[in-house]
Amino acid sequence: MRPDWKESFLKLMDGTSVVVDEPMNKHTTFRIGGDADVFVRLNTIEELKDVLHFCHEEDVPFFLLGKGSNLLVGDKGIRGVVATFAEGLSDISFREDLMIAEAGATLAAAANAALQKGFTGLEFAAGIPGSIGGAIRMNAGAYGGEMSHIVEWVRVLAPDGEIKTLSKEEMEFGYRRSVLVRIPYIVLAAGLRLSPGDEKSIRITMMELGKKRKEKQPLEYPSAGSTFKRPEGNFAGKLITEAGLSGLRVGDAVVSPKHNGFIVNEGIATAEDVLTLIETVRKRVYEHSGILLEPEVIFVGE
Numbered sequence: 001m002r003p004d005w006k007e008s009f010l011k012l013m014d015g016t017s018v019v020v021d022e023p024m025n026k027h028t029t030f031r032i033g034g035d036a037d038v039f040v041r042l043n044t045i046e047e048l049k050d051v052l053h054f055c056h057e058e059d060v061p062f063f064l065l066g067k068g069s070n071l072l073v074g075d076k077g078i079r080g081v082v083a084t085f086a087e088g089l090s091d092i093s094f095r096e097d098l099m100i101a102e103a104g105a106t107l108a109a110a111a112n113a114a115l116q117k118g119f120t121g122l123e124f125a126a127g128i129p130g131s132i133g134g135a136i137r138m139n140a141g142a143y144g145g146e147m148s149h150i151v152e153w154v155r156v157l158a159p160d161g162e163i164k165t166l167s168k169e170e171m172e173f174g175y176r177r178s179v180l181v182r183i184p185y186i187v188l189a190a191g192l193r194l195s196p197g198d199e200k201s202i203r204i205t206m207m208e209l210g211k212k213r214k215e216k217q218p219l220e221y222p223s224a225g226s227t228f229k230r231p232e233g234n235f236a237g238k239l240i241t242e243a244g245l246s247g248l249r250v251g252d253a254v255v256s257p258k259h260n261g262f263i264v265n266e267g268i269a270t271a272e273d274v275l276t277l278i279e280t281v282r283k284r285v286y287e288h289s290g291i292l293l294e295p296e297v298i299f300v301g302e
């Protein structure tokens with residue numbers, strides 16, 4: 001990584017939206033995270049390929065950000081290039097009841113587009129604050145639905161630079177995981193198979209699920225959703241409650257009393273605060289129940 005790599009990068013990306021030393025707390029739902037060396041919004045696959053080529057040639061780290069809703073970014077930020085997909089890579093279209101959603105589209109936009117067309121299948125996703133790319137990577141799900149139930153294919157940019165279309169089977173979906181944990185594919189778009197439904201009942205389901213979320217989840221505070229994965233045959237929130245940890249605090253990072261499965265940022269929590277709280281919760285839940293909770297939130301940066 002040459003010391004003047006940022007200047008070369010700015011020259012390369014002339015005309016696109018590049019910001020140097022961009023605070024990541026502006027781009028994460030936790031509202032936590034130091035500066036990314038360089039932050040770039042991409043509108044075409046060509047731009048993405050140029051950035052990847054640059055990072056490869058110059059030995060600069062690359063991180064692809066979705067909507068930052070499952071991330072804890074370190075207080076010292078992220079070295080190298082952080083890229084995210086802008087409007088040019090966020091299109092949603094239909095071929096009959098197959099939705100073709102580009103990776104930068106939000107789940108909310110996708111769920112609303114399905115509603116407008118009277119297609120059922122995406123109601124579960126309306127309240128998940130992520131992008132299609134992030135949701136495929138995580139196999140995001142809620143209320144009995146998950147991405148793997150509707151994915152027919154996923155178009156990816158493979159590490160060798162080839163654009164490939166992977167079948168649902170090749171995606172190796174599991175609980176909050178996909179083949180992307182193993183192979184660093186970049187999701188470009190997904191074909192989501194929906195089915196014709198009744199617009200009114202789709203709308204009602206979406207509203208009911210939204211209401212449930214508001215009642216149960218601390219949406220009034222920044223967070224990254226469920227902090228921990230659901231342990232087999234149990235619930236992280238329940239184990240945390242039983243260990244007596246509701247309301248436990250490190251700085252402004254708090255085990256939400258409303259939903260013990262969420263760590264929230266009640267003000268100016270740092271990543272360090274959240275990490276310390278996560279480790280304390282894991283230790284005390286383990287001591288109480290013998291179950292070691294695994295974080296669902298992904299740590300990035302320094």
Ligand SMILES: Cc1cc2nc3c(=O)[nH]c(=O)nc-3n(C[C@H](O)[C@H](O)[C@H](O)COP(=O)(O)OP(=O)(O)OC[C@H]3O[C@@H](n4cnc5c(N)ncnc54)[C@H](O)[C@@H]3O)c2cc1C
Binds near residue numbers: 063131132142188298
């Ligand atoms: C209030 C709240 C409620 C939530 N509720 C739920 C829920 O009900 N169910 C659920 O599953 N999750 C939930 N989440 C977590 C989160 O919204 C999901 O995990 C979501 O899918 C993450 O998408 P994202 O675009 O924000 O990804 P990010 O958080 O930006 O990134 C997550 C990972 O995906 C990778 N990634 C992003 N885009 C791409 C791409 N195009 N190609 C390859 N990799 C990519 C990133 O590099 C990173 O490794 C919730 C979060 C919050 C804050």
